[in-house]
Amino acid sequence: MQFLFIINPISGNEDKSHLLRMVKAELKTDDKLTIFKTTGENDTEKIQQQLKKENFDRVLVAGGDGTIKLAAEAMGENALPIGILPAGSANGLASDLDLPEQPKKFIPIALYGKTRKIDAININDELGLHISDFGLNAELIKEYESSSLRGKLGYAINSITTLFQSKGPYEFEISTEKESFTKKGIMLALANSKKFGTGAVVNPKGKIDDGIFEVLLFKKLDLFEILKTLNEGKELSSDFVESFPVKEVKIKTQQKVDFQIDGEYCKAISEVNAKILPNKLEIAVRLG
Numbered sequence: 001m002q003f004l005f006i007i008n009p010i011s012g013n014e015d016k017s018h019l020l021r022m023v024k025a026e027l028k029t030d031d032k033l034t035i036f037k038t039t040g041e042n043d044t045e046k047i048q049q050q051l052k053k054e055n056f057d058r059v060l061v062a063g064g065d066g067t068i069k070l071a072a073e074a075m076g077e078n079a080l081p082i083g084i085l086p087a088g089s090a091n092g093l094a095s096d097l098d099l100p101e102q103p104k105k106f107i108p109i110a111l112y113g114k115t116r117k118i119d120a121i122n123i124n125d126e127l128g129l130h131i132s133d134f135g136l137n138a139e140l141i142k143e144y145e146s147s148s149l150r151g152k153l154g155y156a157i158n159s160i161t162t163l164f165q166s167k168g169p170y171e172f173e174i175s176t177e178k179e180s181f182t183k184k185g186i187m188l189a190l191a192n193s194k195k196f197g198t199g200a201v202v203n204p205k206g207k208i209d210d211g212i213f214e215v216l217l218f219k220k221l222d223l224f225e226i227l228k229t230l231n232e233g234k235e236l237s238s239d240f241v242e243s244f245p246v247k248e249v250k251i252k253t254q255q256k257v258d259f260q261i262d263g264e265y266c267k268a269i270s271e272v273n274a275k276i277l278p279n280k281l282e283i284a285v286r287l288g
Contacts, residue, residue: 001057002032003083003111004050006071008063009037011088016062019085019103023060026107038067047074056080058284060110064088065129065262072120072281073127083110083284090263092130096193096208097285113284118208120280121192124272128261129281130208131196134251134272135170135187136218138258141265173252174215176244183242187218188251190274196263205243211278215244215251248275 005023007016020035027033036050051074061071062085071082085106086094097116100106121128169184191203191214203214218241249272256268 002054003058003060004056005033005035005060006047006067007035007037008067011063011067014087016087019062019087022103022107026111043070044074047071058083060085062087064090065092066264068093069127069129069262079281081115081282081284085110092196092263096130096195097283109284109287114286115282116285117279118281118283119192119211120277121190121213122275122277123190123261126261128190128192130193130262131189131191132261133187133189134257134259137187138260138265141260141263142258170257171254175250176246177248183217185217185219189216191216211276212245212247213276215246215249217242
């Protein structure tokens with residue numbers, strides 16, 4: 001097999017050389033590995049150039065959700081199977097797919113594992129893989145990206161500052177296939193899966209391959225309900241969050257609100273158009 005191995009050297013604040021060594025040790029004799037390291041400059045175009053040079057069988061991605069999104073967007077309509085090596089500050093997609101956390105277990109899956117088709121969301125002509133949102137969480141990610149603290153400790157410390165500085169609640173105008181309405185909340189999420197990258201379960205009913213996604217409106221700051229998200233299976237109160245299953249949605253705000261896609265801060269915006277893309281990606285998920 002021919003593999004294109006996309007490595008994000010700075011994701012998760014950890015060196016990836018050990019992953020590269022382990023991948024090389026796991027390869028079969030006739031396999032070929034082409035390595036591409038992201039730099040943050042024209043990565044999409046450079047990956048596309050690499051894809052044109054060889055007939056790759058699979059793309060390996062060592063990084064977080066943003067790096068997987070980068071690889072998927074670079075492949076476009078000619079998507080190859082993706083093998084995920086979770087190595088970001090937040091690995092929401094890997095967590096939602098129940099991939100192992102230990103390299104010696106997830107590397108064989110990434111290389112040779114059976115694949116599964118999953119949906120994605122077109123969000124203002126960008127690809128969303130698991131959860132994107134307006135408001136509080138996007139504000140947290142903005143603070144985190146400008147901080148020198150990385151990993152889950154960085155998220156925890158920055159969350160304290162963000163909670164005190166949040167500009168919410170916000171007013172959201174929501175138009176689905178069936179109805180239009182206005183709601184207020186501290187955060188509005190587009191959820192294709194169950195979990196944030198931190199592992200917090202915010203959409204217990206979410207399925208990543210059911211042809212729909214959920215619009216989640218978080219109405220207020222509630223510490224008890226936030227703690228419940230850390231325990232899978234806990235049902236969140238309807239006073240805390242409302243869920244609207246959709247295939248397509250348009251969201252408008254009166255003011256520009258911070259927005260993020262899959263853990264990557266975008267910018268403050270006032271309008272989002274989102275539509276489900278069924279069976280968009282093929283991900284290696286298990287051996288055998």
